Amino acid sequence: MNRSRLEPLGVPGSDYRYARDAGESRQPGALDRWLARQITAKLGDAAPVRLALWDEPDVTPRDGSIVVRVLDRKALWQLVVNPELHFGDLYSAGRLEVRGDLLTLLGYAYNSLDEQPSLSRWLAHARRLAAPDLSESKRNIHHHYDIGNDFYKLWLDREALQYTCAYYASPDMTIEQAQQAKMHHVARKLRLQPGERVVEAGSGWGGFAIFMAQNYGVQVRSFNISHEQVVYARDWAKRLGLDGRVEFVEDDYRNLTGQYDAFVSIGMLEHVGAGNYRQLGALMSRAIKKDGRGLVHSIGRDKPAPLNPWIDKRIFPGAYPPTLREMMELFEPNGLSVLDVENIRLHYAKTLEHWLERFEQNVDAVRAMFDEAFVRAWRLYLTGSIAAFIHGKLQLFQVLFARSAENSIPWTRAHVYEGR
């Protein structure tokens, strides 16, 4: 598979540029207007969305309605042919404007288009089910996570740099509080005890590994294939004097060895590929001691569907959110017992709202780092993800497990909620 085109948006290699003023088109004709109506008709009669063309520069939406304005004829045709793929590119390039609330528009889109996945989406899906090999995984991860630590620091929580769903124990928490609460929530589910050894698959910037060592007195070994993240995480641990207790290994989770009291993976399964679940589950089963515990935290689905093709192409190449049924391939063949599943979908919508808010507060800095097309692409991605979680197109599952027939499991889940 040729992934060379899939460089991060707005950095060298990007195959499109912000081009709001690009191209003059002839005046729209009857065919153009008919096509425009076909596009909005797909959103359903109830959606107060109108598609305006390049001859209406000053159109404004009224009473909460939304106007999508297409700035050239080619953009219109691309939108007709494959809206799910091209909407994102056209929006990012400024060849398509949204006047009115973007989140509301994307909500209508999720509730209509997603019901009729195109052939190209299912072809992409078949690819997702295949198991990426090590070098492909590395390219995919590099694409998303290595575009610059400074960029993510502009809008993630400032304490733990968590680029995964937070847990709002109460809905009025800040993003900082909610990410701390998420880490406590996971650590409590795992019943981490001082002196225990934990292995983590997927470190991010090291925030959770460092948190566990600091707050639960455990020894952590954490695997990550993103070079920039590993360098960052090692430096962070060292500055805190924790480098003796938290080890960051720049390697694929598939090379994990040893036995631990707990296995944890937050936001990595999405990148594993469904074809690798059985193998990952076997590894999880080997990685925990007889009385070990494990937790997998992952974006998921209520029913199987491929990832949105634009997200797949521009944002998260190779990502796939599984259904709970698909996730069972981790546990069922590998002598593992599922103890607890929690779906915190709405917490991811709120997490993304907080991220988007901070992204917009720092948008000038982002633009200075990259360009306007990058800004628009990430605005669309974050807003679209909020819509996906609000409209139930994506779920967030935390699955706690132990070995089958292991009886040192907690008697109830009350300990997770005590004193909080």
Next chain:
Amino acid sequence: MNRSRLEPLGVPGSDYRYARDAGESRQPGALDRWLARQITAKLGDAAPVRLALWDEPDVTPRDGSIVVRVLDRKALWQLVVNPELHFGDLYSAGRLEVRGDLLTLLGYAYNSLDEQPSLSRWLAHARRLAAPDLSESKRNIHHHYDIGNDFYKLWLDREALQYTCAYYASPDMTIEQAQQAKMHHVARKLRLQPGERVVEAGSGWGGFAIFMAQNYGVQVRSFNISHEQVVYARDWAKRLGLDGRVEFVEDDYRNLTGQYDAFVSIGMLEHVGAGNYRQLGALMSRAIKKDGRGLVHSIGRDKPAPLNPWIDKRIFPGAYPPTLREMMELFEPNGLSVLDVENIRLHYAKTLEHWLERFEQNVDAVRAMFDEAFVRAWRLYLTGSIAAFIHGKLQLFQVLFARSAENSIPWTRAHVYEGR
């Protein structure tokens, strides 16, 4: 399928009798002793179990070991041919004695034999995956639940007659307390509010329907195909003056109509047949309002396996404990979102221990109702079930669900644990 042979144990139609003194066999020879060693070898080297033959009437186990004594040659051959089926019948008939701890013996059996399911078990399994029709379901349910309310009242909890897994909020609860706690646990997960309407699939003797009306002020409609149970439940509700708020319908869940605030089913899925899950899920989806909630409580498995053939033949014809993956057929095709899964396997072991304790306290009354073979069969069934839950061969899943994309779901699960 001819089910006429499958009458309840010890009542007219039973095809075997308690017969400890039945049949004299020739003195055991070398072949008999070799076969005896083959049987115990299957339990593994670590199991301190010896098989004694009919020429050793006075054998006693020492130091916590166990002696299984076979009383005639035909019994020995039956045990060789199909131990999983015949052990139960021979034990019940008194043609096989267990000297030493029965629970320990069954634990060894579960940890060995279950790993190598016989062809006959898998054939039975294929049958389970088929969908029983209405009349077959009715026969299966009659077999187990209509053998006499008085029998179950001897050993179930005395307040709510719950013949399903209890919830021990603390491990020192009595069976009465734990069944009340189970019902509160389910009602809290469902967030039942006064005035709401609840539909129940599978009433038992009506205990949970009555509990919900009394404690949560809801209106309940409950379906059951066991005639004896429905008669009992109606009478119970009437005596409490609740017959205006709790309706018991003697009909199959498949004939359920209307829309409700909550759907609940405790201990029925085991009898539904995996081939019917998609249909049941569609019904659950139709049965709840837009903001409705549902909970399915069922025995399950970590990995697929047929039910023990003796339990299937003598105790629970047609029962099948699904894996979580198999259960997803209820939700995934039917626009439902899984919010919460809790596995309370060890609570079922404790529930069964309490039931067995009370069963033994009342064993004389049971014997007077039925016969010694019935007593031994139920002792084996209850003890074997304890072993199955302790050794992780069976799980107990509570699955909470709502419609996909419904956002009136609870923010966290903390409300389930508040003030308890």
